[in-house]
Amino acid sequence: MGVKGHEKREVTALTKIDKDLLNDFYKTMVKIRFFEENIEKYFLAGEIPGFVHLYIGEEAVATGVCANLTRDDYIQSTHRGHGHTIAKGADVNRMMAEIFGKKTGHCKGKGGSMHIADFSVGMLGANGVVGGGYTLATGAALAIKMQKKDNVAVVFFGDGASNRGTFHEAANMAAAWKLPVIFVCENNEWASTTPYKTTTSVADIADRAVGYGMPGVIVDGNDVFAVYDAAKEAVERARQGGGPTLLEAKTYRIKGHFVGDPEMYRTREEVQERFDKNDPIKRFEKRVMDENLMSRNELDQIKEQVKKSIEEAVEYAKNSPYPDPEELFDDLYV
């Protein structure tokens, strides 16, 4: 295993990928995209309270990783967690309702965007604390091992979060005990409003794996096939008792740190150029059409279907009631 330095993944051949999976990849990525576009729209319209952080441009990471997981596998997510939650299979109506602060949301309106969870699909929670999820995922993996199951726990985090001590403490524990954890770093180059390169000791977060004796793998995070493939290897290793992997997906944050971020730290042009060149959805479309795996018509059909489901989710959220003030004290203690 490459514990001496990180390993860079090459572009995957599509021959091993079946049609259902292709449909799923596309469906999940556009679902996340439409979901996020609607969140932005209704947040700016003042209909969504709180803070929201968008995942646009990073859809291939959650999609490629979660396509390897079953409902009984666990994920820990972040403040930028809508994509992970959707990719893990959470119901989008209840997600949208939660983000609108409604009673019908996954968390009955107690969590919102930054604290969303859907335990019914193994989504153990977004985390409002940057770097808060590593140790929890490690504990879920410890439980899996003690229960002699072959499930895995995935923790998503950003380049900025990789500087938290929690990363190092969890990575050591997971590796020392050979726990089935996959540490998925979404390196979107921005730690909030600070370029990660100005505050991080390594250019490749995957290099940190060496210190913990686990494989470190770098993958193009905007290529869903490459992400899927790399995650597959890490997930299989974890299921077979081979312990954790640090998977770094190189991507880029297209939107501001939060919706409403004036983004004084970079230019519109810079962002647009990156997006035009490297939109994971456009890259997917081009590749499947170039290789005659899916037609424009098939893609459009999926897109329309998904768009409709997200519009329905917005309607569901809008028409749902707010929680009653008496619910304030519910669910504090069992």
Place this chain on the structure above:
Amino acid sequence: MREITFSQATLEAMDEEMSRDERVFVMGEDIARQGGIFGQFKGLPEKFGYDRVKDTPITETAIIGAAVGAALAGMRPVADMHFADFMGVCMDEIFNQMAKIRYMFGGQTTVPVVVRAPDGLVNQAAAQHSQSIEAWFLHIPGLKVVTPSNPADAKGLLKSAIRDDNPVIYFENKVLFKQKGPVPEGEHLVPIGKANVVQEGKDVTIVSYSIMLHTAFKAAEILEKDGIRAEVIDLRTISPIDKDTILESVAKTKRLAVGHEAVKIGGVGAEIAAIVAEEGLDYLDAPILRFGAPYTPVPFSPPLEKAYMIRPEDIAEGIKRMF
């Protein structure tokens, strides 16, 4: 009834609960091979194996985080903190994760974690190994906090804590570990949230818990000689506070004193005084008295440490002045 130490009582609780429920396991620093600094885990790994009695890396952060994660995935972890003072290292995991997960996720899950935290002054362990920090956790909705004062409660509260589906912080006083007392064999549960009137009285109510309860008792003995009969309440649980028992007692005695080893300012005594001021002011014939440590870190040198401690005479003298 047979007598065993506080430490043996906690060991018995662990043994019984781990035998009863295979989801219960314990992890912490130096607990398996060493048996815990106070011997409170001795013999457990031999009986339950080193997987269920786990020595961890030195990382309070990952110990609590992993306990929470394991609880979310169906286990019932007990996490040992070595010294309560080290809880500062993992406060995010305690107050932002463990305490909030059930509420902020709308009751989708439970977080049955017990955090064991040895606290208090012992052998001049000084500033970073002697503190009583229970009041911090009273301020955090979502946690329960228990503070046993004797071996029987140590067993009964630990068993209740392990069976509770909420996160529970279990403060066990380091000096009390060696104290012997009668402990029921087998099933013995002490309910969380219920105070214990350990001595009935009519003239003054003294509320205390953990090791300070013993100081309060000695104060009550001194007062007895002066014809003052104190009602002594062992709080047992500091969150949620059993205010009914306190208010009922104060309604009878008309006087209230509260004592704890922790710093007086911002302590549990402040909350109790506030509760009685809000809900029982009319009962009172004298101002409320609070006894707690001075507002300094715990000093090292023996005479300084001694000066830091509350003595039974301090409490007795203060109470005499209430009449």
